[in-house]
Amino acid sequence: MASTVEGPMPLTKYCVYVIGADEGILGRIDLLCEDDTAAKERAEHLLGEHAIELWHSDELLERFDPMQ
Template sequence: MEEYRAYVIGPDGHIFNRVDIRSPDEKEARRLAKIAVDGHAVELWQADRFIERFEPEQ
């Protein structure tokens, strides 16, 4: 299992929460990070490697 972190970004652009994700692969980690998007942007990282930023639907 790989370890990822999904950082929830507040309206001021700062991180206000972190979700630790353990996943067998990056594809599944992306799917799980998208679930964390609930009105806030979420950035998915693996250690110091940025993977993707998910924006909330407008």
């Protein structure tokens, strides 16, 4: 009798870039998430005084701007 065991979902690498007022990159934070939705939720929690951009490979998924 064959049995199938499902393991944890594979994680995907995402990058969050912290964007300065001059639109230059101030820093980068790497994330490992289950999917785009989870990555967007985690990235939004990183939002501070600077804008941030969430990237997967060479695709911009979302930009989060700080509240003024």
